[in-house]
Amino acid sequence: MSINYEETANKIKLLAHPERLRILDAIRRESECVCHLIALLNKPQPYVSQQLSLLRKAGIIEDEKDGLNVYYRLADREIANWLDDILGEVVDEQPEMSQHKKLVTCPCPKCETEAEVMVEPMFAQ
Amino acid sequence: MSINYEETANKIKLLAHPERLRILDAIRRESECVCHLIALLNKPQPYVSQQLSLLRKAGIIEDEKDGLNVYYRLADREIANWLDDILGEVVDEQPEMSQHKKLVTCPCPKCETEAEVMVEPMFAQ
DNA sequence: CTATTATATTCAATTTTTTGCATATTGTCA
DNA sequence: TGACAATATGCAAAAAATTGAATATAATAG
Incomplete structure (x- = not known):
């Protein structure tokens, strides 16, 4: 079992x-769906798709299609561990601190739901 | 404490x-001294020195001079942890399985000592 | 079928990294 | 001092990665 550098x-x-x-x-x-990631990176769509393609072809991420939308996730636990090592463990954030705030304008079904959840209380009072 | 990607x-x-x-x-x-690493990589000396230089300038490794020889070591425990994550924990090998076997011909003081240690028992019996 | 929307692919230009090689530096020994 | 041995540096050529932009594909709605 020697290392393949x-x-x-x-x-x-x-x-x-x-x-x-x-x-x-x-x-x-x-x-997360691609439209999320485009909004998050604030880069042209083809650019984001290219990065996703590289990661997908290397077996680091996997896609799951749902109609027009495509969702991406990590391919396995080993990758998740590497990321934990490199980026630190995932921290469960407060809603108001959430990175998702800036993604609310994303038009995907998931985002629209999240936007409703976040917006409704403002009109409720 | 957000991540700087x-x-x-x-x-x-x-x-x-x-x-x-x-x-x-x-x-x-x-x-390990540079001559070790040259023998291990089986690459030209300037090539190895350049890689060491890159790692040194980035603060990943540190050098320690001893006469003509230069020894390199990891700069800190964080780097060691990263390597453990990426390469796996260091396995303590059996002497006959040691990676050092192929380095015995290296002319540095340390190697000559190790070579003696390994050779003597062969003549002892 | 056609139009539209979300995502992917292709390809060339640019930038960065890698590599090879000549040469420089530094320490030691005679 | 001069010669030698170990290591480092500088620089250009080659290779690879990154990016931008045009275009292609695929799913869906009408």
């Missing part, structure tokens, strides 16, 4: 990229 | 390289 280096190489790290951090709790 | 990516980038991983793996138990 080439293979290991290639895997890490894909993690050593700021936007890809941002993507991986975003999906490591639960899967 | 650029900085994190830059740190990992230097680890995402097969020869540098090999170097780091070699020095993570204890410091």
